[in-house]
Structure formats: structure tokens, C-alpha cells
Amino acid sequence: MLKSILKYLISSLLALVLLSWAFSTSHLHWRDLLLTFFKADYNWVTVSxxxxxxxxLLRALRWEQLLGAMKYQPGTVRTFSAVLIGYFANFLVPRLGEVSRCGSLKKTADIPFEESFGTVITERIVDLLSLVVLVGITFIFEWKPLQESLFPTLHLPSGTLIITASVLGLLGLGILWKFKDFLQKVGKESKVGKMILGWVAGIGSIRHLDQPGKFIGYSAGIWLCYYLSTYTLFLAFPMSENLGMSAALTVLVMGTFGMATPTQGGIGAYHSLVASAFVFYSLAYKDGFMLATFFHGTQMITLLLLGGISFILTLFLPKINSRVDQN
Known part of the structure; x- marks a missing residue:
């Protein structure tokens, strides 16, 4: 109990420190934020x-497919509600979302916590791999602004970057394949190795899906929606509407890293990273921070509202036995 309280206090303190630092760095005043919010085109905000x-919803459908591979059919209403409850919980306590969504399905669909939590781990592995791919695409298409901001003295053509990254990636895979037996032996003898082998096993479980193509489609659709949701918010403000679709890709990646930090809903880290991303495109840090605050606030209000409604809904949903007869 004490350990959980300490974790919560540390994460809250970290969020407060990051947010305070971002505010002081941007020299932003609350009046500036209010003016920015009043100028927003809420038609685009609604679309976002x-x-x-x-x-x-796509995330719920993908999770439902993983559960189906384990012979459980909780139904979309229950899985969608559980996903939204998970997002709601993450804004209260970092990393509580995964536990909350599995607890929700235990309550409404009688799915053992351990089994549903295993599917969530598989989801997280797939999301991590998707993010790695997204980062690679961002560096390929947005190498110039990133290079000018992060590596001003480095002059490396994007074509050379692609070839170098591809060669190094293939070389790394070749080394792993060459020494796979040795790595498996070492992995079983260490905690980190066991964790990595567990991740590999989790990815391998996808092979048991009835329709793996649908799973890939759901995964691609999730990230496409993330991207389109970000880009449509660009269109809601005069200062960002002309930055282009590729800039939205950079903001999405930076924002994803921010949301992954151990603070409630990525508070503070999201604001700092997204504001810095806008600087890559010659936007003042102050303006970038105002946009980051609006982007994050939109997500937070939506998820808290929908998550709260979902929590209330689960109180009235009858508990079902979602296990499908295997005979």
C-alpha cells in the first residue's frame, strides 16, 4: 500500500515539475491560452x-480478436467500455489502465484477469513495434527539419540515411539469427532475458488468430486514426494549418513518447515534447506549447468523459460467461 502511494506521489510530482518547467520556459500566461482556445475552429476539433x-473502437475490436483466439467472446460493448475505462484510469494513476481494463472484463464477462492481461501485453508489444516503424518513417520523410534542429552540423542525405538504417537493421537481424540458440540459453538464465523471450512469445501468439490480416488492419487503422486526429487539430488553428501533413507525423511521434512517460496521462512530458516538435517547423515555443496544451486537453476531457460514462455503464451491464465451448 505504501509502495503504491509513493509511486503515485512521485508520478504526480514529476508531472507537476515537467508542467511547471514547460510553462516557465514558454513564458506563457493563462490569458494567452484562453485567447488561443477561443480562436480554435471547433468544427475541426469535433472531427478530431x-x-x-x-x-x-478499433483498439477494442483488436483486443476482442485476441480474446477470441483464447475462446472468449465478451462482445464489443464490454471490450469498448473496458478500453475507455483503462484510458480513464491512466489519467488518475500511471499504468493503472492495463489493470483496470482487465478488471472490467473480469467483472462483466468473467474473463480471468491473468489471461486478459496476457493479451494486453501482446497489444503493447505490437504498439511498440508500430511506433518503431512510425519513428523510422518520420525520420525518412522529415529528416531535413529534424536534422536542422537536432543535428545542425550534420549533412547526411535522406537516401543515405535510409540505406544505412536498412543495412544496419538487416545486419542486426542476421546476428540475432546466427546466435539465436545462444541467446535463448542466456535469456532463460536472466530476468531481462526472460522478459525479452516472453515478448517474443507474445508476438508469436498472433499466429493463432483466425484472421491475422484483420488484426493487422485494426493495428494500421488505430495509428492512421491517431495521425488523422492529430492532423485535423492542426487545421483548427491558423498558426498550424499550413504546417503540412508530414509535420503532424512528427507531432504524433513526440506526443506518443510523451504519453508513455510515467505521469498521469503524460501530463508535462507531452506538453514539452510536442511544443519542441513544433519548434522544428519554425513555430515559437510559446505557440507550440499553447497548441500542445489544447491537443492534450482535448484528449483528456474526451477520455475522462467517455471513461466515466463507461464505468457507470459497467455497473448496469449483466455479468456473462464469455467462454466459448471448444467442442
Whole structure:
């Protein structure tokens, strides 16, 4: 109990420190934020919110497919509600979302916590790999602004970057394949190795899906919706509407890293990273921070509202036995 309280206090303190630092660095005043919010085109904001909700629905459908491979059919209403409850919980306590969504399905669909949590781990591995691919695509298409901001003295053509990254990636895979037996032996003898081998096993479980193509489609659809939701928010503000679709890719990647930090809903880290991303495109840090605050606030309000509604809904949903007869 004490350990959980300490973790919560540390994460809250970290969020407060990061947010305070971002505010002081940007020299932003609350009046500036209010003026920015009043100038927003809420037609585009509404479109962005709708697209974001679709991404959450796709995540629920993908999770439902993983559960189906384990002979459970909880239904979309229960899985969608559980996903939204998980997002809601993450804004209260970092990393509580995974536990909350599995607890929700235990309550409404009688799915053992351990089994549903295993599917969540598989989901997280797939999301991590998707993010790695997204980062690679971002560096390929947005190498110039990133290079000018991060590596001003480095002059490396994007073509050379692609070839170098491809060669190094293939070389790394070749080494892993060459020494796979040795790595498996070492992996079983260490905690980190066991964790990595567990991740590999989790990815391998996807092979048991009835329709793996649908799973890939759901995964691609989730990230496409994330991207479109970000880009449509660009269109809601005069200062960002002309930055282009590729800039939205950079903001999405930086924002994803921010949301992954151990703070409630990525508070503080998201604001700092996204504001810095806008600087890559010659936007003042102050303006970038205002946009980051609006982007994050839109997500937070939507997820807290929908998550709260979902929690209330689960109180009235009858508990079912979602286990499908294997005979």
C-alpha cells in the first residue's frame, strides 16, 4: 500500500515539475491560452474527437480478436467500455489502465484477469513495434527539419540515411539469427532475458488468430486514426494549418513518447515534447506549447468523459460467461 502511494506521489510530482518547467520556459500566461482556445475552429476539433473515438473502437475490436483466439467472446460493448475505462484510469494513476481494463472484463464477462492481461501485453508489444516503424518513417520523410534542429552540423542525405538504417537493421537481424540458440540459453538464465523471450512469445501468439490480416488492419487503422486526429487539430488553428501533413507525423511521434512517460496521462512530458516538435517547423515555443496544451486537453476531457460514462455503464451491464465451448 505504501509502495503504491509513493509511486503515485512521485508520478504526480514529476508531472507537476515537467508542467511547471514547460510553462516557465514558454513564458506563457493563462490569458494567452484562453485567447488561443477561443480562436480554435471547433468544427475541426469535433472531427478530431470523432476520429479519436474511432481509434478507441478499433483498439477494442483488436483486443476482442485476441480474446477470441483464447475462446472468449465478451462482445464489443464490454471490450469498448473496458478500453475507455483503462484510458480513464491512466489519467488518475500511471499504468493503472492495463489493470483496470482487465478488471472490467473480469467483472462483466468473467474473463480471468491473468489471461486478459496476457493479451494486453501482446497489444503493447505490437504498439511498440508500430511506433518503431512510425519513428523510422518520420525520420525518412522529415529528416531535413529534424536534422536542422537536432543535428545542425550534420549533412547526411535522406537516401543515405535510409540505406544505412536498412543495412544496419538487416545486419542486426542476421546476428540475432546466427546466435539465436545462444541467446535463448542466456535469456532463460536472466530476468531481462526472460522478459525479452516472453515478448517474443507474445508476438508469436498472433499466429493463432483466425484472421491475422484483420488484426493487422485494426493495428494500421488505430495509428492512421491517431495521425488523422492529430492532423485535423492542426487545421483548427491558423498558426498550424499550413504546417503540412508530414509535420503532424512528427507531432504524433513526440506526443506518443510523451504519453508513455510515467505521469498521469503524460501530463508535462507531452506538453514539452510536442511544443519542441513544433519548434522544428519554425513555430515559437510559446505557440507550440499553447497548441500542445489544447491537443492534450482535448484528449483528456474526451477520455475522462467517455471513461466515466463507461464505468457507470459497467455497473448496469449483466455479468456473462464469455467462454466459448471448444467442442
Amino acid at each position: 474527437i470523432v476520429i479519436a473515438i474511432i481509434s478507441h
